Amino acid sequence: MSRASTAAHSVGEATPAGKALAAALVIGYALITMVPLVWIVLTGFKSPPDSIAYPPKVVFEPTLEGYVNLFTTRSRQTEAYIESLGPPQTWYEELVRKRNMVITGPSRFAGRYMNSIIIGFGSTFLAVFLGTLAAYAFSRFKVPLKDDLLFFILSTRMMPPIAVAIPIYLMYRTLGLSDTALGMILLYTAVNVSLAVWLLKGFVDEIPREYEEAAVIDGYTRLQAFWKVVLPQMRAGIAATAIFCLIFAWNEYAFALLLTSGTAQTAPPFIPIIIGEGGLDWPAVAAGTTLFLLPIVVFTVVLRNQLLRGITFGAVRK
Amino acid sequence: MAEVDLAGVSKRFGDITAVADVSVRIGDAEFVVLLGPTGAGKTTTLRLVAGLEQPDAGSITIAGTDVTRLPPAARDVALVFQQYSLYPHYTVYENLAFPLKAPGRRLSKPEIDRRVRHIAEMLRIEAKLGNRATQLSGGEMQRVSIGRALVREPTIYLMDEPLSSLDAKLREDLRTELKRIQRDLGATILYVTHDQLEAMTMADRIGVLAAGRLVQTGPPRTVYEAPASIYAAQRLGSPQINLLPAGSLATDRPEPPGTATLGIRPEDVRLTGPMGGAGQERPDLPGRVLTVEHLGVETVVLVETAAGPVRALADAHGPVAEDQPVRVAARPGSVLFFAADGRRLAATPASAPAALEEMSDVA
Numbered sequence: 001m002s003r004a005s006t007a008a009h010s011v012g013e014a015t016p017a018g019k020a021l022a023a024a025l026v027i028g029y030a031l032i033t034m035v036p037l038v039w040i041v042l043t044g045f046k047s048p049p050d051s052i053a054y055p056p057k058v059v060f061e062p063t064l065e066g067y068v069n070l071f072t073t074r075s076r077q078t079e080a081y082i083e084s085l086g087p088p089q090t091w092y093e094e095l096v097r098k099r100n101m102v103i104t105g106p107s108r109f110a111g112r113y114m115n116s117i118i119i120g121f122g123s124t125f126l127a128v129f130l131g132t133l134a135a136y137a138f139s140r141f142k143v144p145l146k147d148d149l150l151f152f153i154l155s156t157r158m159m160p161p162i163a164v165a166i167p168i169y170l171m172y173r174t175l176g177l178s179d180t181a182l183g184m185i186l187l188y189t190a191v192n193v194s195l196a197v198w199l200l201k202g203f204v205d206e207i208p209r210e211y212e213e214a215a216v217i218d219g220y221t222r223l224q225a226f227w228k229v230v231l232p233q234m235r236a237g238i239a240a241t242a243i244f245c246l247i248f249a250w251n252e253y254a255f256a257l258l259l260t261s262g263t264a265q266t267a268p269p270f271i272p273i274i275i276g277e278g279g280l281d282w283p284a285v286a287a288g289t290t291l292f293l294l295p296i297v298v299f300t301v302v303l304r305n306q307l308l309r310g311i312t313f314g315a316v317r318k
Numbered sequence: 319m320a321e322v323d324l325a326g327v328s329k330r331f332g333d334i335t336a337v338a339d340v341s342v343r344i345g346d347a348e349f350v351v352l353l354g355p356t357g358a359g360k361t362t363t364l365r366l367v368a369g370l371e372q373p374d375a376g377s378i379t380i381a382g383t384d385v386t387r388l389p390p391a392a393r394d395v396a397l398v399f400q401q402y403s404l405y406p407h408y409t410v411y412e413n414l415a416f417p418l419k420a421p422g423r424r425l426s427k428p429e430i431d432r433r434v435r436h437i438a439e440m441l442r443i444e445a446k447l448g449n450r451a452t453q454l455s456g457g458e459m460q461r462v463s464i465g466r467a468l469v470r471e472p473t474i475y476l477m478d479e480p481l482s483s484l485d486a487k488l489r490e491d492l493r494t495e496l497k498r499i500q501r502d503l504g505a506t507i508l509y510v511t512h513d514q515l516e517a518m519t520m521a522d523r524i525g526v527l528a529a530g531r532l533v534q535t536g537p538p539r540t541v542y543e544a545p546a547s548i549y550a551a552q553r554l555g556s557p558q559i560n561l562l563p564a565g566s567l568a569t570d571r572p573e574p575p576g577t578a579t580l581g582i583r584p585e586d587v588r589l590t591g592p593m594g595g596a597g598q599e600r601p602d603l604p605g606r607v608l609t610v611e612h613l614g615v616e617t618v619v620l621v622e623t624a625a626g627p628v629r630a631l632a633d634a635h636g637p638v639a640e641d642q643p644v645r646v647a648a649r650p651g652s653v654l655f656f657a658a659d660g661r662r663l664a665a666t667p668a669s670a671p672a673a674l675e676e677m678s679d680v681a
Contacts (some may be wrong), residue, residue, distance in 0.1 A: 213370050217397045218391045218470070219420030232407040280598045 041285035066283025123188035131196025139204035203237030239306035320381030337487035341666030360510040396467035404451035566625035578658035586652035587630035602645035
């Protein structure tokens, strides 16, 4: 620190003032982006009256009512009827009865959430799997019309996917893929695979061929060399690509709304529907949103080191 | 260990001929060095032997078996790359064990362990076995790299400039070490380099490559003393051989007919004071000292003459000073004669060795 004040400015050496400014900017940006998220998480723990109070309540008594409402369906009953049921058996029944309601069964949220997990992770796995093989082939083999094929793959992303929503809707209806998990997995895979191929090809290109050549000379087959030598070195790239693919598949709303309605519906089109069930239940929506955000956050935090290396596109070699 | 035989091997990449009609036999336990500048086809020749490239013509035989169409794994060769050959996600131990764990080899764990430790000891890297490959210094990395070739007992070791990325001191150490290991193991090695020092010190036989063509093969001394051409003469010796136009220097032997260029190794150049060299049939070449480089063991003197610059190795304690007028002469019997096409001409038909090979393609 003291050295910095006397030394001449050089590339890569930050002054204390510069560091403070950078820190202020980062903290400021973080606050701005975090506020809506924090608000959502907090709203999930508010009671319905607190959630719509004006001026908005920052300090409130936390309750799990939103989460209970999210996972249950309830019906309004007379006090006499509720009285006749006897004392509540569980803490969540007790919560619900305060609002003159009884739980009539589980909501569809858990099922929709499962759909999101199956479709999100399924399509991510498939896109990364296909992308890895294709990227390796494009990087290492003499593929006829390689450049044209790569451009074609890229060109599938040159318009918003939703532009082809109607043809896909009709196609899916004919093929019987509407409202099926398989249909959604295939769709998200098709959208993601171009990104995966291009991202991963960059990573494979970075790995010198000499590694595989050395393995092949040492008595391994090409596939074994790929498995033992190339794949371990692609880990960072695969992790980064998987996160990008998962974020898209997980958050996708328009196709999910259009193509799924029942069995294969994912969480994004379902969460807004909660609003309509028994009044404006903002805490339940907020609770659903919070739970919906969780997997991406966990996935990103677990893989954050890989991700950081991944998004620099291998520009810095270890 | 076995003999390796290349017969008329050629390889083209598009319009570029990388290797043209190369024929060479590497004997059992022989250390052959292919010498040539960048782009001469050295690495391609190695890759052809390893099976990483398929020749367009010719055949490659290892231990009597034609391997020309066999995949690399079936050839049982080991290759040391110039760089990048260690797997960064493995430790040194795992890197050394990797070739032994190949599916076809089926070695027991204790046997793998024994061999890895033996080689690590030989290369003095036992202490580093637990390190990740990325945590090594350049010299250690290249030692592990060489070790990875040595743990196997392949028919032939192929080495592609394995020392070129190391610093001078390390290069010198590894050079002697490599030669010692080769002798101890009785290994057959095909080694590729552009470094004439490596070629001179390690090779049993040198092959000089020019634009994909093998222009001369022979023991280092023979190639040095009787180069087939100007090109071959320039590949060996540092400082490089002096080339002067025919007739510019007094020679004790008559120039053979057709001589266009005279070649004199710097160590054969005699510098005398301005008055020396009198009484010869042709006067010595007069010149002026341009620079004097004291390198410790030797002193390189650059003399400017009417025929062009001449480099001479002088006595370290000699009185030569810059700007001093000198006369340039050649040690008797040392001048090499070259024809206009670069071919070396025999000095006198009776006594001198005949030119080794017919030259056709000289850079």
